[in-house]
Amino acid sequence: MHGAKQRPADAHPGQWVLIAPEVATDPPKTPDSEPLFTKLRNPSTGEATLYLFNSGAQQLFEVKAFHEEYRSWFIGQTVQQDGRLLFVTPLDPLFLILYYLIKADKEQGKFQPLDQVVLDSDYPNCPLLLKCGDVKQHIHHVTEEKEIGTQKFHKYSQEKTLKWLKKKVNQTVKALKGNNISVGERVRAATFISGRQITDTEEDYVRYAHGLISEYIPEDLSKELLKYLGLPEHKSPAPEPPLKKRKLSDVPVEAEEDYTKFNSNNPKPKKANSKMSAAQKALAKVDKSGMKSISMFFSSKPKASK
Numbered sequence: 403m404h405g406a407k408q409r410p411a412d413a414h415p416g417q418w419v420l421i422a423p424e425v426a427t428d429p430p431k432t433p434d435s436e437p438l439f440t441k442l443r444n445p446s447t448g449e450a451t452l453y454l455f456n457s458g459a460q461q462l463f464e465v466k467a468f469h470e471e472y473r474s475w476f477i478g479q480t481v482q483q484d485g486r487l488l489f490v491t492p493l494d495p496l497f498l499i500l501y502y503l504i505k506a507d508k509e510q511g512k513f514q515p516l517d518q519v520v521l522d523s524d525y526p527n528c529p530l531l532l533k534c535g536d537v538k539q540h541i542h543h544v545t546e547e548k549e550i551g552t553q554k555f556h557k558y559s560q561e562k563t564l565k566w567l568k569k570k571v572n573q574t575v576k577a578l579k580g581n582n583i584s585v586g587e588r589v590r591a592a593t594f595i596s597g598r599q600i601t602d603t604e605e606d607y608v609r610y611a612h613g614l615i616s617e618y619i620p621e622d623l624s625k626e627l628l629k630y631l632g633l634p635e636h637k638s639p640a641p642e643p644p645l646k647k648r649k650l651s652d653v654p655v656e657a658e659e660d661y662t663k664f665n666s667n668n669p670k671p672k673k674a675n676s677k678m679s680a681a682q683k684a685l686a687k688v689d690k691s692g693m694k695s696i697s698m699f700f701s702s703k704p705k706a707s708k
Contacts, residue, residue: 417477417482417484418482418484418486418488419475419477419482419486419487419488420465420487420488420489420490421487421488421489421490422454422463422488422489422490423490423491423492425456425461426454426456426461426463426490426492427456428456428457429457430457430458431457431458432458435457435458435459436457437454437455437456437457438454438455438459438527438530439452439453439454439465440452440453440454440455440525440527440530441453441525442498442525442527442528442531443498443501443522443524443525443528445497445498445500445501445618445619445620446616446617446618446619446620446621448501450524450525451465452465453465453493453498454490455527455530455534458533459530459533459534460533460534460535461492461534461535462492462493462494462495462498462531462534463490463491463492463493464490464491464492464493465488465489465490466488466489466491467486467487467488467489468486468487468488468489469485469486469487470485472485473485473486493618495531495534495537496537496540496541496543496544496566497618497619498531499516499520499531499532499537499541499544500544500558500563500619500623501620502519502520502521502522502528503519503544503545503556503557503558504558504620504623506519506558507557507558511557512557513546513548513555513556513557514555514556514557515553515554515555515556516532516538516541516554516556517529517532519556520532541556542562543562543563543565543566544558544559544562544563544566545557545558545559545562546558546559546562560623560626563623564626564627564630567615567619567623567627567630568627568630568631570615571608571611571612571615571627571631572611574611574614574615575607575608575611578607578610578611579607584602585602585606585607585610605633608631608633609633612624612627612628612631612633615627
C-alpha cells in the first residue's frame with residue numbers, strides 16, 4: 403500500500419491509502435511529471451470521477467474507493483481521518499475520449515483534430531488523455547480518419563466503435579472464464595429471472611461482460627451494443643396468474659364439526675345420529691308427568707279474560 407499525496411491543484415488535500423500497481427506510482431523522471439490524481443468526466447454518467455495519471459501521464463488508472471463508517475488509518479505517527487481504501491486499476495483512455503467524440507459528432511458532425519475535440523472547461527486536465535501511450539495508434543478503432551499534410555482529422559464512427567467494444571466484451575468473457583468466475587446467478591438476479599438450477603451459459607457470460615463494459619460508455623451506446631451482440635433486452639417478468647379458486651357451494655351450510663362441507667360442490671344433508679348416549683338413555687326413562695317444557699317459560703302469557 404502507498405500513501406499518496408494529491409497535487410495542490412485539486413481541492414481535496416491530504417493522504418490516501420491505496421492499493422496500486424508499481425507502474426502507477428513510479429517516481430517521475432522530471433519534476434513536473436509526477437503522478438497526478440485528478441477529476442475527469444465519467445464516460446457513462448458525465449459526472450466528476452477521480453482518476454490517476456502515472457508519471458508523465460503515460461497511463462490512465464481508475465480509482466475505486468472502499469468505504470466503511472468510523473474507519474481511520476494510522477500512518478507513521480499520524481492518524482489519517484479519511485479511512486477509505488482506494489483501489490487503482492488500469493483503464494483504457496479511449497473510453498473517456500469516446501465521450502467527447504460522440505459529443506462532437508452530435509454538435510458539429512465533422513472531421514476535427516483530436517486536440518480540438520478532447521476539451522472540457524470543467525476539467526482542465528482532460529487533454530492529458532491524449533498523452534497516454536498508444537492513444538494515437540488505437541484511435542482508429544473508434545473514428546474515421548482523414549490526413550491532410552502532416553495533420554490528422556477524426557470523426558466518431560459508431561460502426562467501428564461497436565466492433566471495438568465487441569472485442570472488449572470477448573476479452574472480458576475470456577478473463578471471467580479463465581478466473582472461474584460464476585456469473586449465471588448474478589445475471590439472473592440483475593434481470594429478475596427466476597430459475598431452479600443456476601448454470602453459466604455463454605449468453606450469461608456475454609451479458610455479464612456487456613454490463614461491465616456498459617459502466618464506461620453512455621447508455622445509448624450500451625443499448626446499441628446489446629443489439630450488436632445479438633442479446634435480447636430483458637424485461638421484468640409478468641406476474642403469475644393467481645391460483646384458481648374452488649367454486650363455493652350455493653347451499654347454506656350450518657357450522658358443524660366438518661368444515662370441509664363449506665367448500666363441497668355436492669353437499670349432502672348430514673344423517674341424524676341414531677345412537678343415544680348413556681345420559682340420553684337415562685333421561686328418557688325419567689317420569690316426565692307434571693313437568694313443563696322449558697319453552698313454556700319463554701312463551702307469551704295468555705291474555706286474562708275480562
